[in-house]
Amino acid sequence: MTESQQLAQFVQDADLARISPEAVEQLKIRVLDTLGVAISALDAEPTVAIRELLTDLGGTPTATMIGGGKTSPERAAFYNSALSRYLDFMDAYLAKGETNHPSDNFGAVLSSAESVDASGAELLTAFAVAYQVQTRLSDVAPVRDKGFDHTTQGAFAAAAAAAKALRLPAEQIANAIAMAGTANVALRVTRTGNLSHWKGLAYPHVSKEGTFAALLASRGITGPEEVFEGNKGFKDSIAGDFEIDWSQEDLESVTRTIIKKHNAEIHSQSALDAAQEIRDKEGFDPDEIDKVHLTTFDVAYSIIGGGEEGDKQLIRTKEEADHSLPWMLAVVFLDGHLNPEQYAPERITADDVQALMKKVEITPSDELSKRFPEHMPAELQVTLSDGTEFSTSKDSYSGFHDDPLSWEQAREKFDVLVTPFTGDKLRDEIAEIVHDLDNRQVSELTEALSKVSVSRG
Incomplete structure (x- = not known):
C-alpha cells in the first residue's frame, strides 16, 4: 500500500x-467554539463580500451557509470556514515547528456531512479525523x-x-487526499509582512478544495497515488x-489542542493574560506607561513580535492588528481585554493605542x-513615568493544556459571541444540539444555523 x-x-x-468520552466532549466543545466565532463574524466586511459573491454565483443548494441560504458543498465549506477563521479566535495546535488551527476544517466537514444527510456521530468522527491528520x-x-x-x-x-x-x-479517500495534497502547497508569505485578507481566507480555500477533491474522487477521479513518498512528492x-x-x-488529538481566551494570535495568549494581571494591580495607570518589555519564546517573537516574519509597528487593519504583539499588549x-470590538x-x-504600542519592546529568550x-x-515588565515598576510572568492561560476549557466555560464564550445574532432562544x-450531537442529525444543526441573523440585532 502507498502511504x-x-x-x-x-x-x-x-x-x-473508538474515541474516548473525554475526546468526544472536547470535539463538541470545538464545534461550539467554532460556531461561536463563525456567527460573530457574519457582519465582517470580507465575509459579507463573500456571501454576496456566492449568492451571485448560485450553486446546487445542498449545503447550508450559516445565516441562511444554500449552495454547493465546496462553496459552503469556503464560506463557513471563512466565518470561523476571520476573527482569529479559534483553537490551535502547537507543534515545535508548526502551529495550526484544526477547527478550520469544520466548514468542510459540515457541508460534506449535510450533503449526504449524515448523522451527528458521523460529523464528529470526520472532525476527529481532521484533527488527527493535521x-x-x-x-x-x-x-x-x-x-x-500550515495550510499545506x-x-x-x-x-x-x-x-x-x-x-x-x-480507494476514493486516497484519491481525494492525493489530489488536495498535491494541488494546495501554500506560501508562508500569507502571514508575513503587511497582512491581507488572505491571512483569514487561506484555510477556507483549502477547506473548499479538500471538499471538491473528495467530490471529484466520489465520481472516480484519481490523484497521484504516491503523493507522499513519490518522486518529487511531498517528502x-x-x-x-x-x-x-x-x-x-x-x-484523540483533539485533546492536545488549545482554545483561545483572547481574540488574538495564539502565541500571544499568555502575554495578554500577563498584561491583564498588571493592569489590575493597585497603582497601575496605563496613561502613565513609560516603557513595556516582554520576554517571550522564539516562535512568538518570530511571528507576532517583530522577528523574521516582519515588523509589527505599522498597524492599519484587523489582519495586521491581531498579528502584532505590541498592538495587542x-x-x-488600555481597554482591559481584547475581544472583537x-x-x-x-x-x-486610535492615537492612544498607536502611541502606546511604540513603547513596547519584545525580545526572545533561549530559555x-x-x-x-x-x-x-x-x-x-512595565515601567511608569515616575519610575514605578510592575512585573509578572505566565506559563499558560485558561484554555491551555493544563487548564482545558469545560463545556460551561465554552458556553460563556459562545453566548457572548452569538447572542447579538441569535437572541437567547436560538442561541x-x-x-443544546451541539452538546447532544452524537444523538442528532446534522440537518438539525444546519436548520438552526440557517435561522441565525446575518446582522446584529
Whole structure:
C-alpha cells in the first residue's frame, strides 16, 4: 500500500466508538467554539463580500451557509470556514515547528456531512479525523521554516475529513487526499509582512478544495497515488523524510489542542493574560506607561513580535492588528481585554493605542523557547513615568493544556459571541444540539444555523 492508501484506510476505519468520552466532549466543545466565532463574524466586511459573491454565483443548494441560504458543498465549506477563521479566535495546535488551527476544517466537514444527510456521530468522527491528520503531519512534517504555510498539511486533513463525511471508501479517500495534497502547497508569505485578507481566507480555500477533491474522487477521479513518498512528492519536494504508522494512530488529538481566551494570535495568549494581571494591580495607570518589555519564546517573537516574519509597528487593519504583539499588549493595557470590538477600524488606529504600542519592546529568550510548546512562557515588565515598576510572568492561560476549557466555560464564550445574532432562544437551541450531537442529525444543526441573523440585532 502507498502511504496515501494507508492513511485512507485509517480514515475509512475511523469510528466514534473508538474515541474516548473525554475526546468526544472536547470535539463538541470545538464545534461550539467554532460556531461561536463563525456567527460573530457574519457582519465582517470580507465575509459579507463573500456571501454576496456566492449568492451571485448560485450553486446546487445542498449545503447550508450559516445565516441562511444554500449552495454547493465546496462553496459552503469556503464560506463557513471563512466565518470561523476571520476573527482569529479559534483553537490551535502547537507543534515545535508548526502551529495550526484544526477547527478550520469544520466548514468542510459540515457541508460534506449535510450533503449526504449524515448523522451527528458521523460529523464528529470526520472532525476527529481532521484533527488527527493535521496535528500528526504537523508533528513530523513541519513546513513553516521552509517557507510554506500550515495550510499545506491542512489540505490532506480537509480532504480526508470531507471524504469521511461523504462516506467514501478507502480507494476514493486516497484519491481525494492525493489530489488536495498535491494541488494546495501554500506560501508562508500569507502571514508575513503587511497582512491581507488572505491571512483569514487561506484555510477556507483549502477547506473548499479538500471538499471538491473528495467530490471529484466520489465520481472516480484519481490523484497521484504516491503523493507522499513519490518522486518529487511531498517528502521529496517539501517536508523531507518522515514516518507515520497510520495503523497505530488513535483519534484523540483533539485533546492536545488549545482554545483561545483572547481574540488574538495564539502565541500571544499568555502575554495578554500577563498584561491583564498588571493592569489590575493597585497603582497601575496605563496613561502613565513609560516603557513595556516582554520576554517571550522564539516562535512568538518570530511571528507576532517583530522577528523574521516582519515588523509589527505599522498597524492599519484587523489582519495586521491581531498579528502584532505590541498592538495587542497596548490595547489590553488600555481597554482591559481584547475581544472583537477592539478590532473596529477606529480603535485599531486610535492615537492612544498607536502611541502606546511604540513603547513596547519584545525580545526572545533561549530559555523560554526551550519550554515551548509544552508551556507558553511570557515575562512582562512595565515601567511608569515616575519610575514605578510592575512585573509578572505566565506559563499558560485558561484554555491551555493544563487548564482545558469545560463545556460551561465554552458556553460563556459562545453566548457572548452569538447572542447579538441569535437572541437567547436560538442561541440555546444551537448549543443544546451541539452538546447532544452524537444523538442528532446534522440537518438539525444546519436548520438552526440557517435561522441565525446575518446582522446584529
